[in-house]
Amino acid sequence: MARILLEIVTPSRMVVSEEVDIVTAPGVAGEFGVMANHAPMVAAIKIGELRYRVGDRQEFLAVSGGFCEVSGNKVTFLCEAAEKAEEIDVERALRAKERAERRLQEAAAKADKIDVARAQAALARALVRLKVAEHARKVRGG
Amino acid sequence: MPNLRDIKRKIEAVKKIGQITRAMNMVAAAKLRGAQERVEQFRPYASKFKEVINELSASGAVNPSQFELMQVREVKKVEIILVTADRGLCGAFNANIINTCERFIREQKAQGRDVSLICVGKKGAQFYRKAGFVRQSYEDIMSRVEMFNARAVAREAMRAFIDGDSDETYLIYGYFVNVVRQIPKTEKLLPISVEEEAVEGETEKKISGSYIYEPEPEELFQQILPLYINTRVFAAMLETAVSEQAARMTAMDNANRACNDMVQSLTLLYNKTRQASITKELMDIVGGAEALKG
Numbered sequence: 001m002a003r004i005l006l007e008i009v010t011p012s013r014m015v016v017s018e019e020v021d022i023v024t025a026p027g028v029a030g031e032f033g034v035m036a037n038h039a040p041m042v043a044a045i046k047i048g049e050l051r052y053r054v055g056d057r058q059e060f061l062a063v064s065g066g067f068c069e070v071s072g073n074k075v076t077f078l079c080e081a082a083e084k085a086e087e088i089d090v091e092r093a094l095r096a097k098e099r100a101e102r103r104l105q106e107a108a109a110k111a112d113k114i115d116v117a118r119a120q121a122a123l124a125r126a127l128v129r130l131k132v133a134e135h136a137r138k139v140r141g142g
Numbered sequence: 143m144p145n146l147r148d149i150k151r152k153i154e155a156v157k158k159i160g161q162i163t164r165a166m167n168m169v170a171a172a173k174l175r176g177a178q179e180r181v182e183q184f185r186p187y188a189s190k191f192k193e194v195i196n197e198l199s200a201s202g203a204v205n206p207s208q209f210e211l212m213q214v215r216e217v218k219k220v221e222i223i224l225v226t227a228d229r230g231l232c233g234a235f236n237a238n239i240i241n242t243c244e245r246f247i248r249e250q251k252a253q254g255r256d257v258s259l260i261c262v263g264k265k266g267a268q269f270y271r272k273a274g275f276v277r278q279s280y281e282d283i284m285s286r287v288e289m290f291n292a293r294a295v296a297r298e299a300m301r302a303f304i305d306g307d308s309d310e311t312y313l314i315y316g317y318f319v320n321v322v323r324q325i326p327k328t329e330k331l332l333p334i335s336v337e338e339e340a341v342e343g344e345t346e347k348k349i350s351g352s353y354i355y356e357p358e359p360e361e362l363f364q365q366i367l368p369l370y371i372n373t374r375v376f377a378a379m380l381e382t383a384v385s386e387q388a389a390r391m392t393a394m395d396n397a398n399r400a401c402n403d404m405v406q407s408l409t410l411l412y413n414k415t416r417q418a419s420i421t422k423e424l425m426d427i428v429g430g431a432e433a434l435k436g
Contacts (some may be wrong), residue, residue, distance in 0.1 A: 009186055011183075011188075012183055012288075012377055029356055034355070040354065041354040041356065042353055042354075043357075043362075060431070067365065078187055078190055078191060080293070114301075117250070
């Protein structure tokens with residue numbers, strides 16, 4: 001089957017550069033998939049889970065805000081942060097989740113909109129990390 | 143006549159300083175390599191970002207006046223993000239950046255504008271500690287430049303701009319020309335002007351146009367612009383970090399050379415003094431012998 005070149009780039013490194021069968025990304029307007037010979041596109045990405053498949057191998061990543069560009073059978077994701085499932089530190093994500101929940105409560109009590117938004121974003125990032133790690137574990141384990 | 147032992151002690155001291163500067167030179171060289179690598183890693187991200195921004199603004203679907211971050215207002219308040227190193231001992235590097243900043247502040251004040259500062263890096267913060275117009279300072283983050291730090295700085299600058307606490311925001315940082323040359327650079331950060339971005343992207347204009355945008359270009363732009371500011375701040379911090387190491391390397395190299403020169407001239411003085419004292423002793427002995435002969 002025809003494949004498409006997937007590149008995931010963050011400010012500090014190139015996370016993935018690989019030919020894949022399909023990539024599924026968390027778009028701002030909803031999840032979308034990209035396969036070979038996709039029409040040129042620019043799409044915004046929100047915090048969420050990014051999946052791609054090469055043959056029988058399925059990979060999971062946690063990404064935070066950014067955007068992706070598809071052109072000429074190549075899809076490039078520009079994200080401020082992206083981690084492969086194997087790289088995720090579950091304990092740290094758990095701690096982050098608890099911290100974010102606590103902050104969210106504190107901020108909500110003070111009715112500080114900016115802090116609420118910030119805590120919500122932090123919570124979303126932590127939850128996505130946990131979800132991605134969980135999915136990868138299920139696929140690998142089962 | 144200088145004391146022999148004093149000179150000897152001084153030579154030892156200068157030699158020890160030389161050891162330190164040599165070590166610092168080598169450390170800076172190693173760190174410079176690391177920092178340059180990070181710049182290399184960042185380059186694909188930055189260039190792709192610019193490309194997409196250009197494509198979007200060239201598509202004509204974007205009207206600058208509808209975005210908060212592009213709003214051009216009458217300038218009464220100016221904010222400066224001053225990026226310096228955390229540490230000294232790197233020649234005139236920090237002083238040059240601060241001088242540029244000082245000059246810029248004077249110019250702005252001459253036009254009757256209010257100036258506020260965001261200091262990134264300890265040296266700038268120390269210099270302006272008593273000035274009274276530092277709004278925020280971020281210290282001890284330059285040894286390892288991270289995106290989340292840049293994001294915090296950018297977030298603060300954007301908030302001020304959107305709330306009307308500043309009408310224009312500038313970045314002043316150490317631009318890395320090459321290993322022996324780093325110059326302070328002043329760039330306008332906010333409001334984002336499409337014109338200048340579009341000019342650079344004009345050559346690629348023709349290819350685009352057939353893109354699918356998701357969500358609509360306006361909304362997409364709204365999403366991407368803050369991220370763009372993040373990358374601009376991040377880039378400035380990276381540049382400054384690289385420049386700092388390069389400046390330190392050169393400064394330490396010079397210091398090392400000065401040490402060697404000094405050791406040489408001191409050794410010369412030491413030998414001369416020794417010679418002189420021997421001659422004097424000899425003369426005393428000869429004089430004494432002559433006197434005995436009577």
